[in-house]
Amino acid sequence: MDRAIGVIDSGVGGLTVAYELMRQLPNERLIYLGDTLRCPYGPRPEIEIRTFTWEMVHFLMTKNIKMLVIACNTATAFTLQELQKQLPIPVIGVIQPGARAAIKVTESDHVGVIGTQGTIGSDAYAKALKTIKPDIKVDSLACPLFVPMVEKGILDGVQCQSIVQDSLRPLQKITGMDTLILGCTHYPIIKDVISRVMGPSVQLISSSEETAREASIILDMNGILNKTGHRGYHEFYTTGNLDTFKKITNRIFAESMDTIQSVTMERAVI
Amino acid sequence: MDRAIGVIDSGVGGLTVAYELMRQLPNERLIYLGDTLRCPYGPRPEIEIRTFTWEMVHFLMTKNIKMLVIACNTATAFTLQELQKQLPIPVIGVIQPGARAAIKVTESDHVGVIGTQGTIGSDAYAKALKTIKPDIKVDSLACPLFVPMVEKGILDGVQCQSIVQDSLRPLQKITGMDTLILGCTHYPIIKDVISRVMGPSVQLISSSEETAREASIILDMNGILNKTGHRGYHEFYTTGNLDTFKKITNRIFAESMDTIQSVTMERAVI
Numbered sequence: 043m044d045r046a047i048g049v050i051d052s053g054v055g056g057l058t059v060a061y062e063l064m065r066q067l068p069n070e071r072l073i074y075l076g077d078t079l080r081c082p083y084g085p086r087p088e089i090e091i092r093t094f095t096w097e098m099v100h101f102l103m104t105k106n107i108k109m110l111v112i113a114c115n116t117a118t119a120f121t122l123q124e125l126q127k128q129l130p131i132p133v134i135g136v137i138q139p140g141a142r143a144a145i146k147v148t149e150s151d152h153v154g155v156i157g158t159q160g161t162i163g164s165d166a167y168a169k170a171l172k173t174i175k176p177d178i179k180v181d182s183l184a185c186p187l188f189v190p191m192v193e194k195g196i197l198d199g200v201q202c203q204s205i206v207q208d209s210l211r212p213l214q215k216i217t218g219m220d221t222l223i224l225g226c227t228h229y230p231i232i233k234d235v236i237s238r239v240m241g242p243s244v245q246l247i248s249s250s251e252e253t254a255r256e257a258s259i260i261l262d263m264n265g266i267l268n269k270t271g272h273r274g275y276h277e278f279y280t281t282g283n284l285d286t287f288k289k290i291t292n293r294i295f296a297e298s299m300d301t302i303q304s305v306t307m308e309r310a311v312i
Numbered sequence: 313m314d315r316a317i318g319v320i321d322s323g324v325g326g327l328t329v330a331y332e333l334m335r336q337l338p339n340e341r342l343i344y345l346g347d348t349l350r351c352p353y354g355p356r357p358e359i360e361i362r363t364f365t366w367e368m369v370h371f372l373m374t375k376n377i378k379m380l381v382i383a384c385n386t387a388t389a390f391t392l393q394e395l396q397k398q399l400p401i402p403v404i405g406v407i408q409p410g411a412r413a414a415i416k417v418t419e420s421d422h423v424g425v426i427g428t429q430g431t432i433g434s435d436a437y438a439k440a441l442k443t444i445k446p447d448i449k450v451d452s453l454a455c456p457l458f459v460p461m462v463e464k465g466i467l468d469g470v471q472c473q474s475i476v477q478d479s480l481r482p483l484q485k486i487t488g489m490d491t492l493i494l495g496c497t498h499y500p501i502i503k504d505v506i507s508r509v510m511g512p513s514v515q516l517i518s519s520s521e522e523t524a525r526e527a528s529i530i531l532d533m534n535g536i537l538n539k540t541g542h543r544g545y546h547e548f549y550t551t552g553n554l555d556t557f558k559k560i561t562n563r564i565f566a567e568s569m570d571t572i573q574s575v576t577m578e579r580a581v582i
């Protein structure tokens with residue numbers, strides 16, 4: 043079973059999911075596609091998000107992937123159900139894993155969620171949480187500045203701290219919330235800054251770590267876990283600037299990745 | 313979808329899984345069967361463990377359960393694969409969830425496992441861990457005194473502390489191990505004592521919490537999550553002494569359970 047796991051994201055955020063997949067499933071081979079050119083997806087209308095996501099999916103399906111991970115909260119919110127219905131392979135998103143992990147962790151049954159405008163506007167986390175646990179309290183906050191900041195490579199320092207501090211102020215005032223879901227795969231990249239701002243009483247849930255964990259389960263339950271014991275060979279594709287993408291990739295993985303290439307999607311930027 | 317989740321264990325240990333199922337999946341209905349009369353399973357030969365487990369499964373299948381949780385590590389080690397093959401419903405055990413959670417948590421890639429003689433002798437955790445992550449280091453230790461102690465209701469105090477301290481001594485000498493899997497569902501009941509003995513540098517993984525989390529995923533992926541928003545109604549059965557079972561049940565749940573009844577398995581104690 044040498045087929046790869048396909049991973050898609052609007053940009054570099056999904057690399058945090060790829061990192062966790064590689065750490066938790068070192069035998070598996072990944073093919074990653076980041077649509078950096080058209081990032082961010084968060085503020086775009088639903089039809090664009092769905093169109094762009096399907097274009098990425100078509101590209102990866104030509105690579106004969108055995109499972110698809112939608113490593114983008116916005117794309118998960120708008121396309122998970124249709125992709126699960128229409129693709130002949132298992133498809134997992136990043137919202138349900140984060141929701142389930144938060145339910146496991148919270149003791150106060152009061153959870154915060156931060157994400158893009160699209161993700162928060164879709165109310166997908168609150169729905170996922172309340173479907174499983176109806177009386178859970180959820181406070182959601184869109185942080186539209188985080189993704190562009192991370193995509194520019196601003197990952198710490200005074201400017202980063204200041205943007206995070208200002209953005210999270212509404213959540214800091216809320217009492218009783220003991221768990222915060224990082225509802226965007228870009229956010230684990232600035233997890234330390236978010237953690238400093240929120241303080242030690244709030245436990246952060248990385249949807250990236252949790253998604254990799256769930257991918258492991260789904261591979262196992264579907265009998266498609268790579269059991270050869272060989273380290274997987276990975277391919278990375280970006281629709282955008284190759285140098286910026288490489289810079290962030292090397293920072294996240296702390297090593298050079300096997301292959302990083304440019305790719306063009308069918309449709310131009312809208 | 314008002315069908316229940318079936319939960320089986322050799323005794324009261326699986327109640328920690330039931331507790332987590334109720335906490336993480338409050339809409340779901342549980343039917344629990346603890347084979348207290350024939351507990352512990354750990355030191356028994358494989359053929360007995362398989363026979364007893366199948367007897368419990370037959371009992372629960374007459375209750376039209378929608379999923380089976382084998383909330384016993386020993387039974388999981390010896391029957392998971394055949395139950396997954398032969399039952400027409402999803403079946404999950406407690407070993408893989410603990411293994412996956414440990415892989416997520418460990419930073420040193422050096423994990424300890426404690427369990428019954430049967431579980432440790434089967435090498436099931438080491439196999440589960442190494443199948444996913446071949447270079448992980450695993451130290452295993454059988455703690456045969458823990459289950460009889462817990463089943464007697466000795467859950468803290470000097471005697472409990474002393475037994476735990478003596479049993480875990482071989483693991484305390486090992487350096488670099490940052491994660492310890494409680495590879496028996498009885499052990500979370502004495503988690504605080506184990507945690508005191510192992511110290512703060514070792515993170516404990518409760519296979520109970522993790523199994524409930526994975527049950528949530530499997531229900532979701534199979535479209536059999538109860539979405540009615542009503543609290544489930546639970547039934548508990550024991551093959552052994554009803555008073556002891558009730559005492560431990562009330563301690564674990566900190567409330568009286570809906571129904572606790574005696575039941576007799578087809579075969580007598582061997």
